[in-house]
Amino acid sequence: MIKQFCFCLIVCCISTTTIAQNCQYSLKGKISDFHDNTPIVGASLQIVNSNKNTITNFDGSFELKNLCKGKITLLIKHVACETKTLSFRIHKNIFKEITLEHHLEELEEVVVKSESKSESTSIEKSINKDIITNFSDKSLGDALNTISGVSSLNTGNTIVKPMIHGLHSSRLLIINNNVRMFDQEWGDEHAPNIDMNASDRIDVIKGANSLKYGSDAVGGLILVRAKKYARKDSLFGSSLLSLNSNGFGGNLNSEIIKSYKSGYYSKIQMSYRRFGDFRAADYSLTNSGLENINASFRLGYNSFEKGFEFYYSLVNNKFAILKSSHIGNVNDLVTAINSLEPRVIEDFSYSIDNPKQSIVHHLGKLLAYKRFQGVGKLTFQYDFQVNRRREFDLRRGSLKNTPVIDLRLFTNSIQSDLQVKPNDNLKLNIGILGRFQQNKPISTGSRPLIPDFDKFDAGIYTIGNYALNESTELNAGIRYDFSKIKARKWYNVTDWNETYNYDELFPEFETGIIDGVRIYTTPEYTFHNFSTGLGLLKKINDDLSLFINYGLANRVPNPSELFSDGLHHSAARIEKGLLNINKETANKFIISMERNNSNFGFVISPYFKKINGFIQLIPVGISTTIRGAFPVLEYNQIDAEIYGVDIDLNKKINNRLNYYGNISLLRGKNTSENIPLINMPAANFNNKLTYFNEEFKKLSVSITHKTVLKQNRFPDYNFYTLDPVLQQEVFVDVSSTPPTYSIFGLNISSAFNKGKLQLELNVENLFNTSYREHLNRLRYFADELGRNINFKIKINY
């Protein structure tokens, strides 16, 4: 049973006394339990290639004397625990605080200052539980927006899609609790259905370490992680209430965790979020509220040798969409663009009227692992997801309460991963995956934007991580994926035969069934993808590291890019997928120089992405219907280049005052046509000045600032259209971007009663600035949010 106590995560602190003689240095330290800080007695420490060793005494402390200058490698053993190695550079007397963590998955690895990475060579940024709490009543995209190089594509202020280096939707893999999210992520107005409150940490991987999850991470990877619990008998939880002046709403999140010494644990978490109409600086944003109900449940068993976890989460989101954004045709769009204020401004209300989105997402996972002696660790996972998406527009008569879009996407996958460690320096992962997905449009009295389809995927990968020496690590991986999509779809005969010439291009898709002006087809595609990733980590000194990542990613066109067909009412545009869209291939290079030091630290991370066959949705013309004229947008493929640099900086001004800032610069280029790439984030920078007093109730006061420059590099897809009422041509300015804006914020937080009670006050958009953001799809209709005063209270029990 003793072995249950031995767990291994390490935190180091370095003291600063220097001694002149060469073999007079000492390494002192203390080993304690990561969770309750109790000393761990009887852990043995040995210096490799020497006879020096010691054992921790009753208070967990140890001392190794007479060490010579240079590098040492320390082996730390505890009864029945996996042996851990740690390297130190000895050039002075050192004191180390080492905490050992239970044999829970991610915490096995040796970690400096508890900042573990998903892979040691990976170029990534994380947000911790504090930031997640801070964004408790906002969305995943809002929270990730605080990271350099990450921006978002918004529809209003509640539907927020994260973007990494200007890429979003199908180009980002979002992994929630080890399950890859499939929630119809292809649409610009489809935000990820994740309740952040259920997670403990979120990693954004900008580099290449994503092969384990898929071959198509052209943009990057977002890992939403759950907390691992210690093996001890405990019952604890927390409740967080957040209230806001803007939207007169907030969020209530509660969670309770029961863990057992035997290794079993369970957790229940629920959150409820409700807002009424939000306000821009000068007016109410009529019909912009939301209602979310989320719940999650975890049950598992963990030991070093084996374990399992069952996870289920339900996300139920209702988002009202700005009433003024519901427009009929292109002339309505012109009217909206030319008027300074939204068309409909009504008094505040909590009601969520049409247009609106209603999304229910179920996610279930069952994972089991076992370690086989002499082989490695084998993990099996089955997961399923059901995503039901309903979009309501303003409709007539009996269809008033019938959604225009009603799609049900079912996904389930089975995967297995074998991790082998032939020696201390080498780690190998080999995995396979099988996935089946089915989309079913539910009758809405309207043609489905995305047709019925079935999709099969199979993948196999191998990834190796090799520590070349104490300061250099190499990571390399290769992955193969097979995908097959089979759709069942009706086309307009004219479109099939004449507009797109599909009768000659794809006669094999025809079934011979024609009903009046409609033709029934069964398009079927097969794709083979190879992808690779390479990573290198070079530690230059204790603080400074250099990372180099290269990745080759291939993305299969998503169903929306192939098949979407129809009028997007609220967007006043006709969107057309094309059957001849092929896969997208990206070569990604990213370098990162990171100095990890609380006095003065930085990250400088330049990147370059070359994407061949980049799929984009762009305006191609006008189609006239009985409702008037609509811009037609078609998917097409071009070659693109995206390059830029992310810079982060932290500086300790004095004991109480800290500065943090970041800059993201990005350029996207359509190299086929030599014009800027559409919807690329503009250069932006953030500054944050924090006063923190640990002694005085952990008082923290921060002032934040964000500036987003005007995007001057955009493709010009503006056009003219005939206004039949005025009988003259009018200019449709869909491309021009809004001006530069700067917003400020204030955050005050404090903890009472040994951290059991935490209070927080935030003021967002302090000066009630009115501004518009280029990457908000509703920027034609209304300003962004005005000032908001937010109050949070968190009770830990």
Added chain:
Amino acid sequence: MKTMKTIKTIKTMKTMKTIKLLAVLFISSLVITSCSDDDVVEDPNVDELITTLTYTLTNGSDVVTLKYTDLDGEGGSDGTYAISGPITAGASYTGSIKLENETETPAENITLEIEEEDDEHEFFYTSTVSGLSIDKTDEDGNGNPVGLETSLTSGNAGSGSITVVLKHEPSKPNNGTSADAGGSTDIEVTFNVTVQ
């Protein structure tokens, strides 16, 4: 120690069972969902579709119809215009609008839906023909114009266009122009007409 070993064996069995269960779940999902593979999916009706607008002008036995038809809706072929003949100069017509969905048999009369929700709809008429004016003669429950019924007065001979716009959820009352009314456009059709 013996009990520990037993517990261990039980736990290993549990793990194996779990793994088997996972496999069964996945395979059964394939079987269940793959059945419908070769069935032809139905082509859903577009219930809301308006394929046909007919604006009938009557002055005794002088009847002029302006008709727009787009049977395949959005995309596909463009809509067609049919104008039965010229409008007589210096005459007064009563006008009435009919909206239909002709993809259904018999054709669905959408006009009835508009009548039921007349407070949420309004037609707007504009013309570039000099001296030609169109006035709305009907009202909704709140006393605001609807535009299903109109009167058209023509002036001197000439030619130009008549544009019919139907707004859904406009501001009512408004200053009589579609721009002021806002709302979303359900219909926007322009006919080229001759007055002689």
